[in-house]
Amino acid sequence: MELxxxxxxxxxxxRGGQGVLDLAGLAPRAARQAAPxxxxxxxxxxxxxxxxxxxxxxxxxEATGGDEAFRQMVLARLVEPTSKEQVPA
Incomplete structure (x- = not known):
């Protein structure tokens, strides 16, 4: 009982106070007729x-003088933070 x-x-x-999502009325994925x-x-x-x-x-x-490689590296790090490990320092 204690366990x-x-x-x-x-x-x-x-759960952190979250309720349980009731999925009882939904059909299983295999039963749906949706397109793949x-x-x-x-x-x-x-x-x-x-x-x-x-x-x-x-x-x-403007601050980087239009350096395209730098722009792509900065934006890639925003999209995938681990990408910084792939760029030589």
């Missing part, structure tokens, strides 16, 4: 355009 109480206290702590997802491209043009716009709005393009 069950500890387990329930642990579950409540992990198709990846058209791995490039996110919208994300890149927004980042480039912010870079220019902050004046970083």
């Amino acid at each position: 069950a109480a500890l387990m329930e206290a642990g579950r409540e702590k992990i 997802a198709v990846v058209d491209s791995k490039r996110s043009a919208l994300l890149w355009d927004v980042l480039c716009g912010a870079y220019e709005a902050l004046g970083l393009g």
